[in-house]
Amino acid sequence: MLLEVRLFAMLREAGGAERIQVRLEPGASVAALRTAIAREFPALATHLGATRVAANLQFVSDAHILSAEQEIALIPPVSGG
């Protein structure tokens, strides 16, 4: 399945795009998504540890099973003030 992933904050700059596409096996988890992104988009890899994943506007854990219909977002914490 082909997932469209929306990037925020420094991920958008590191990825050079507002959205990226990631191909995963059907039934893949958020953990698998992280691994795939780190492999295909090395520039994002250093930020992934602290980044939270949201599916359909809800934060989800690494065990969450993804489906192609879900709207995926990668949200890094920011600290400026």
Added chain:
Amino acid sequence: MAQQTPLSASEIERYARQLSLPELGVAGQQALKRSRVLIVGVGGLGTPLAAYLAAAGVGTLGLVDDDAVSLSNLQRQILYTTQDADCPKVWAAKARLEALNPEVRIVGHEEALDASNADRLLAGYDLVADATDNFAARYALTDAAWRLGIPVVHASVYRHEGQLSVFAPSESPCYRCLCPIPPETTLRCGDAGVLGVLPGLLGVMQATEVLKRLLGIGRSLAGRLLIVEALGMRFTEIGMASDPACSLCGEGTGEPASHALPDRSESEDLEITPEELAQLAEVTFIDVRDVGADAALSGTRHLPMARLLDGLQSLPTAMRFVLVCEYGEQSRHAARLLRGAGLPHVWSLRGGVRVFERLSR
């Protein structure tokens, strides 16, 4: 209770436009007058936040910040004037807020909040507004507030984006549920660059959440993270659930030590003060800021963070290096990276560019 906080004639005139709001009224104004709010960080977020809370008549406003006003703050930290340069922020802000509204009490705490003083600083306040500019203070503040049962209205920004939420025990997940792993790199506004209105926008939204909470009106952002994208002018709301495995609020866990940021004692080893620097002969300064080569500090080598490890070959292990960035935060990460890469004599200059400029005079 309401009778114990009477409003004077001048207060009734001052707050007339909000007294006439049905959900606020005299009882709401009295509730604001009785309220005590601690604002941690009086910078880009904290200055508009403090201005609106003082103007609205929040009875006691505490301000925590150990920084002084610099010219480069004025692009976004709207409480300060050009004449305030070098003045400690809490005192400049106090004077300005008292001029804006002499009816409210402003308490200055000229110190940086960390795990060692957070409980003392938060004690006695009803609510804390997290307007700091670094993760270490955010964790220290939200951990202490959670323990003490004090709600936190949180805002943070990065370049053109901001995040806003409310963390309140028994109502919402905690900050560590949202952000369990401290990021490896942290950029402050001064290092990352920021459009001046962005922290202003978030600071005013933060003030809105503070006032709603003090008045008990509207729907709180507790349990939701609001992401504000200024360039696309888009607002995205993400639902948050408590993490059962959370190191702070999860079941059967105690200390959040495993995720804690390095404490002062560890970072002190990486940092060098001007006094310690005076004891060292032959030091090479490296400007690690992500600026153009022509903007690098004079008398330094320029090696931006992004190219740090590529430049490692050019740094002999026998030499002593002192890294400089805007505030000493990025340079501390850089020093840790270089030590890890096998360079033994490398430190981060505490206080960053301002201290460097004082040294080179």
